[in-house]
Amino acid sequence: MMRFLVRRIAHSILILLGVAFITYALLYLLPADPVQQIAGRNATPDMLASIRHQLGLDEPFWLQYVHYLIKLLHGDLGHSYVQRTDVSLLLFSRLGPSLQLMVCGIACEIVIGLTLGMLSALKRGTPLDRFLMMFSFVGVSAPQFIAAMLMLYVFAIKLGWLPIGGYGGISHLVLPALTLGVLGSGWYSRMMRSSMLEVLHQDFIRTARAKGLTRWRVVFRHVLPNAVMPIIPMIGMDIGYFMGGLVVVESVFGWPGVGQLTWQAIQQVDTPVIVGMTTLSAIAILLGNLVADLVVPFIDPRINLSHH
Amino acid sequence: MKKHLLTQTLIAAAVLYASAVSADTAKPGGNIVVSYQNDLTTLDPAIGYDWQNWSVIKSLFDRLLDYKPGTTELVPSLADSYTVSPDGKVYTFKLRHGVLFQNGREMKASDVKYSLERTVNPKTQSPGSGFFSAIDGYQAVTDGKTTALAGIKVVDDYTVQFTLSHPDATFLQVLALNFASVVPKEAVEQAGNDFGHHPLGSGAYSLVSWQLGHELVFRKNPHYFQKGLPYLDGMKFEIGQDPSVALLRLERGEVDIAGDGVPPAQYLQFRADPKYKGLLVVGAQLETSYITLKTTMPPLDNVKVRQAINMAVNKDHIIRLINGRAKPANQILPPGMAAYDASFKGYPYDVPGAKKLLAQAGYPNGFDTELYVMNTDPQPRIAQAIQQDLAQIGVRVQLKSLDQSNIIAAGGTRDKAPMIWSGGMGWLADFPDPSDFYGPILSCSSATPGGWNWSLYCNKTLDAAATSADGMVKDDQRAARAAAWTKIYSQAMADAPWVPVLNEARITVRSPRMGGADALYVDPVHYPVNYSAIWVK
Numbered sequence: 096m097m098r099f100l101v102r103r104i105a106h107s108i109l110i111l112l113g114v115a116f117i118t119y120a121l122l123y124l125l126p127a128d129p130v131q132q133i134a135g136r137n138a139t140p141d142m143l144a145s146i147r148h149q150l151g152l153d154e155p156f157w158l159q160y161v162h163y164l165i166k167l168l169h170g171d172l173g174h175s176y177v178q179r180t181d182v183s184l185l186l187f188s189r190l191g192p193s194l195q196l197m198v199c200g201i202a203c204e205i206v207i208g209l210t211l212g213m214l215s216a217l218k219r220g221t222p223l224d225r226f227l228m229m230f231s232f233v234g235v236s237a238p239q240f241i242a243a244m245l246m247l248y249v250f251a252i253k254l255g256w257l258p259i260g261g262y263g264g265i266s267h268l269v270l271p272a273l274t275l276g277v278l279g280s281g282w283y284s285r286m287m288r289s290s291m292l293e294v295l296h297q298d299f300i301r302t303a304r305a306k307g308l309t310r311w312r313v314v315f316r317h318v319l320p321n322a323v324m325p326i327i328p329m330i331g332m333d334i335g336y337f338m339g340g341l342v343v344v345e346s347v348f349g350w351p352g353v354g355q356l357t358w359q360a361i362q363q364v365d366t367p368v369i370v371g372m373t374t375l376s377a378i379a380i381l382l383g384n385l386v387a388d389l390v391v392p393f394i395d396p397r398i399n400l401s402h403h
Numbered sequence: 404m405k406k407h408l409l410t411q412t413l414i415a416a417a418v419l420y421a422s423a424v425s426a427d428t429a430k431p432g433g434n435i436v437v438s439y440q441n442d443l444t445t446l447d448p449a450i451g452y453d454w455q456n457w458s459v460i461k462s463l464f465d466r467l468l469d470y471k472p473g474t475t476e477l478v479p480s481l482a483d484s485y486t487v488s489p490d491g492k493v494y495t496f497k498l499r500h501g502v503l504f505q506n507g508r509e510m511k512a513s514d515v516k517y518s519l520e521r522t523v524n525p526k527t528q529s530p531g532s533g534f535f536s537a538i539d540g541y542q543a544v545t546d547g548k549t550t551a552l553a554g555i556k557v558v559d560d561y562t563v564q565f566t567l568s569h570p571d572a573t574f575l576q577v578l579a580l581n582f583a584s585v586v587p588k589e590a591v592e593q594a595g596n597d598f599g600h601h602p603l604g605s606g607a608y609s610l611v612s613w614q615l616g617h618e619l620v621f622r623k624n625p626h627y628f629q630k631g632l633p634y635l636d637g638m639k640f641e642i643g644q645d646p647s648v649a650l651l652r653l654e655r656g657e658v659d660i661a662g663d664g665v666p667p668a669q670y671l672q673f674r675a676d677p678k679y680k681g682l683l684v685v686g687a688q689l690e691t692s693y694i695t696l697k698t699t700m701p702p703l704d705n706v707k708v709r710q711a712i713n714m715a716v717n718k719d720h721i722i723r724l725i726n727g728r729a730k731p732a733n734q735i736l737p738p739g740m741a742a743y744d745a746s747f748k749g750y751p752y753d754v755p756g757a758k759k760l761l762a763q764a765g766y767p768n769g770f771d772t773e774l775y776v777m778n779t780d781p782q783p784r785i786a787q788a789i790q791q792d793l794a795q796i797g798v799r800v801q802l803k804s805l806d807q808s809n810i811i812a813a814g815g816t817r818d819k820a821p822m823i824w825s826g827g828m829g830w831l832a833d834f835p836d837p838s839d840f841y842g843p844i845l846s847c848s849s850a851t852p853g854g855w856n857w858s859l860y861c862n863k864t865l866d867a868a869a870t871s872a873d874g875m876v877k878d879d880q881r882a883a884r885a886a887a888w889t890k891i892y893s894q895a896m897a898d899a900p901w902v903p904v905l906n907e908a909r910i911t912v913r914s915p916r917m918g919g920a921d922a923l924y925v926d927p928v929h930y931p932v933n934y935s936a937i938w939v940k
Contacts (some may be wrong), residue, residue, distance in 0.1 A: 128808045128811075128812060128853075131808055131811055131812070131853055132808065133528050133530065134528070134530055135452055135529075135530020135531065135533070136530070136843060136855050137530070137531075137532075137533035137534060137833075137843050138530070138533060138853065138854075139533065139851070140851055140852060140853060141545065142525070142532065142533065142545065143853050145525050145545070145547075146525070146528055149525070149526070149528065174596075177444050177445075178444050178445055178599065178600075179444075179445050179447065179450055179528075179596075179597075179599050180445075180596065180597045180599060180600060181596075181597075184597070185615065188614075188615045188616075189615060189616055192616075192617075247648070252648075252651055259644075259648055259651065259652055259657075260643065260644060260645070260648060261617075261641065261643065261644070262617050262643070345643075346643075347645065348643075349440075349641075349642065349643025349644050349645070349648075350643065351442075351614065351615060351616030351617035351642070351643060352616070355442075355616050355643060356442075356615075356616060359441050359442060359616075362441075363444075364806070364808065
């Protein structure tokens with residue numbers, strides 16, 4: 096267990112360095128010049144050179160990267176070119192709303208996905224099964240932007256049940272969380288369906304049925320706990336996909352989270368914020384996966400991490 | 404010319420007067436909601452330099468001088484009065500007594516000195532530093548040799564004196580720029596490096612709270628030195644709203660000012676809809692969008708070729724492409740600017756004439772060239788229209804669609820970007836003075852890498868004329884100075900470094916409960932909206 100943990104953390108750090116490097120290199124190669132943006136349109140070449148020097152942008156690439164890493168180790172994500180404040184301050188001020196949306200969104204995904212997947216598996220081959228699988232397919236492949244606009248249009252503008260975007264109480268949370276939930280539930284329902292089908296054909300299920308247990312008791316006590324197993328590591332992986340969705344959904348609904356910040360930073364080519372956000376996402380994904388891996392053996396004693 | 408200006412001023416005054424005495428007289432009270440899609444970048448007056456934060460900063464801070472709401476008329480603000488020395492190099496300002504910062508401390512002359520030195524200090528990285536280059540000792544500060552501007556002297560608590568290295572008629576306008584806002588040192592230091600999110604000034608409003616990406620709440624400053632202002636008790640800026648959603652919320656009464664205006668695609672429908680009649684305010688802003696012709700690159704180094712291109716662009720067609728959200732331009736200055744010449748005819752749209760001129764220049768079969776354009780809608784579409792126009796005279800144009808910083812970089816390079824369509828980053832005046840369309844974009848000194856003179860136009864005779872025009876600092880020289888500038892721009896147009904294409908309109912949408920003249924919602928200086936002067940019915 097301990098060895099597994101150490102190895103995984105070491106892997107995570109390597110991956111993190113890689114992610115930071117690739118992002119940094121890509122943005123470095125981007126021809127956009129932040130100095131021009133900072134200095135304004137009346138800048139003289141002298142002023143441009145002075146600002147370039149202050150930002151350390153006149154140093155060679157590898158030195159800039161090393162400086163970035165050293166600062167990163169001290170928890171310093173750099174300084175925004177556009178908002179002229181610490182990137183960590185910008186990111187952390189937005190973390191709360193994003194976490195809120197993330198927890199609710201993933202909860203929606205799981206509840207919707209598992210329910211539909213279960214129904215599909217139990218009604219395998221029926222029109223209901225085909226309809227539900229079609230639904231999940233549409234959900235997975237629908238562009239988030241369009242879906243979010245559609246939800247906004249129908250439930251907020253036409254029906255007027257919910258506020259038109261913004262942040263505040265539960266009523267503001269419903270639409271963005273539901274949009275993310277419905278779209279992402281497809282992965283879970285497909286996974287749940289195949290996992291359920293696999294478990295349904297196992298010997299112990301036949302035994303349980305033969306004992307004369309009711310159908311629902313079999314499903315909830317014997318099938319479900321086993322079928323859910325592969326879903327748990329999936330949640331860990333989902334976090335990454337989900338962060339991508341946050342960028343779009345937060346922008347459409349005006350949710351003041353890290354996704355909206357990222358979108359604005361991309362539009363303004365605010366490199367430090369983009370790099371900081373990418374690093375933060377990588378940390379979230381790695382942590383999510385690590386936690387998912389650690390949780391599995393507690394739920395399923397058959398899995399022992401020391402034999403990994 | 405002068406008569407024309409006078410008429411304009413009279414009309415503007417009449418409009419303001421009429422709205423003031425009609426049934427809806429300005430009255431205090433009320434709170435409003437303003438919506439924006441993007442969060443404000445910063446409220447630090449030394450840093451903020453975009454259309455969204457410009458007027459918000461104006462309402463949080465004050466400067467020695469400001470503009471009469473809705474007009475381009477300069478009036479004293481923190482200054483009580485000022486005198487200019489006969490040689491035009493020394494400006495002495497008497498400050499108002501009893502102006503309080505929002506932390507309760509009285510504003511003194513030393514605050515003026517501190518604030519300008521802060522803007523100029525290279526550590527601040529202010530995009531406005533260059534405006535103050537006329538002040539004595541500017542170079543020493545930007546070189547990092549000292550932090551004190553030798554040209555600013557605190558005579559006593561209520562007197563501050565500026566010494567310039569050369570007479571500069573625009574200096575008063577510069578002191579009305581946001582970058583010259585007076586800030587209290589202790590508040591800047593207390594905010595650490597984040598004054599942009601914790602601004603504190605002496606202005607009409609104070610910032611109560613700012614939840615990043617969500618909302619900003621402003622409250623009326625009860626101790627504001629201009630008695631009776633502002634009218635509103637408070638303002639809430641709601642962030643994150645898509646512009647079309649904001650319009651729907653405005654319709655429902657949830658939003659009072661849709662800060663992002665009308666999305667271009669919806670504009671025609673919106674304008675025709677009787678529901679929105681009276682809510683849409685369309686105003687002229689001091690802006691010109693143009694095509695630059697690189698005067699150093701053959702065949703554009705030939706003035707006849709540049710003139711031919713001027714005659715081949717169908718400006719009315721381009722304006723139809725953007726649903727009429729602009730007026731065609733025939734000169735460098737936008738209307739509304741002193742020295743704008745309403746009688747100037749410019750180059751006519753004349754395709755056969757353009758062909759003839761091109762043949763005279765030695766290109767009867769045209770030539771191949773490139774047009775750079777910013778890659779956001781509708782700019783590429785406009786560039787395509789220009790491409791088709793030029794094809795008519797045999798000029799084969801290849802389009803290069805890039806982001807803003809790449810275009811600026813190519814614009815300042817001698818052998819790149821023969822033509823640039825400036826749409827989306829056309830020149831918006833920093834201050835309402837004709838020199839602002841020359842120094843930064845047409846003068847020899849601006850023809851540098853990273854600069855904005857993308858024609859690399861350099862006419863030493865005009866540079867000398869510009870310097871002499873800006874040396875006319877006395878009040879009785881105003882008309883002569885405007886005439887001098889009119890002449891400079893008409894001579895520049897004879898050299899045709901640009902094709903002036905259009906003057907963009909400023910569009911604001913406000914709810915029916917908002918009061919005040921239209922001009923306050925499309926203010927030429929406090930753009931887009933003069934928050935200190937508007938009120939609720």
